[in-house]
Amino acid sequence: MTPSSDTPDPYADPLVFGQRLQILRNRRGLTRDQLGGLLGRSASWVKGVESGRLKTPKLELILGIAEILRVRDLAELTGSQTVHVDLFAGPGHPRLPAVKAAVDAFPVSTPHEAPPTAHLRARLDRAWAARHKSPNHRDVVGALLPDLIRDAQTAVRQADRAGERRAAQAILSESYALCQFFVAYQPDAPLLWRVAERGLISAQESEDPRAIGVAAWLATQAHRDSGYAHFDAADAVNLATLAHLTPLLPDAPNQVLAIAGALTFEAGYTAARRGETGTAWRYWDQARAIAERLPADFYDPVTSFSRAIMGAHAVTVAVELHAGGESVRQAAAADAVTIPSRPRRARHRIEEARGYQLDGQPDAALATLDKAHEAAPETIKYNGYAKRIVLEEAESKIPARRRRASELAEKMGLLAA
Structure with missing residues (x-):
């Protein structure tokens, strides 16, 4: 076999740091000006690093770049194949295969009778409560999810009346929401997107405002966490859902009011990621006003939206705006x-x-x-x-x-x- 027909070694002529930075920056849809601004550097500095005119920055800056570009494996940015550090994808949880199997299954028959929706609702409520109380919440949730997803799917298929089917779809959508919390930051991005999309579809079929809001809230986060180029998609889902919910808010129950508040904050979160200070804090103020309409002891089991969470949200806005002093001030104010x-x-x-x-x-x-x-x-x-x-x-x-x-x-x- 001649050398020209051999499978090429991808590391025989590796890209240097600057080339990798340019490719990853373009892939995320950031200009040199934007990346430089987020790093506290100029566009000319970014160009200098990318062209090789300036040397590879120190670890502190490399980690900052990796954070902004949402690089999952540090080796993808540095080119070093000796050290692999997953920054935005954690290790695969031992329960991930079983959860994935339940999500990926295509059950065309129903060998057993579905539990009543009231029973599924009680199981789902217990699962959320267990998630909030347990320090090893992924392990607890991962053990409950496979059966919960399968039973909720069966309930949808076996529902005879339209109202029953919509109620089962709302349960199934929220089961996918719980699943998205489990799957997030694990090394299977396609699985996360399947879960997010199925949650949206089930929520739409349910016609339940709360279910629609929760599915959109999670889809917004999935888009935003995919990088700067997806921020517009995050806003599109978020703001369209808010427009759908807004007419309902004057007389809305607490659960619907809370998801509207959570979506409002998410709009501010995305604005903060963009560096839009005024817009970010304006949405935070609007979210706080919604929180004040909720009972003092109310705490949403999915989004955590409540009066208590607004201090934590203020810290997040300040941090995403890269305002160190303001972040510390907000942290001191939050309990x-x-x-x-x-x-x-x-x-x-x-x-x-x-x-x-x-x-x-x-x-x-x-x-x-x-x-x-x-x-x-x-x-x-x-x-x-x-x-x-x-x-x-x-x-x-x-x-x-x-x-x-x-x-x-x-x-x-x-x-x-």
């Missing part, structure tokens, strides 16, 4: 203890840690990540922002900080093969 959900409380701690890191307080950031790990280890294990902070501080020149970051890396499972 994480009032968030009843362990995974949501852990996520809030991670956002606080990002704020401290932006403000030049790495020790406070690491201490806050320790609190996140205490609240819900499976949340921090799958979070790319937490990984970035830990990896960055593991390179610190200060021994005590480096040691603390390394200990946290071990607890998070970053050292696992």
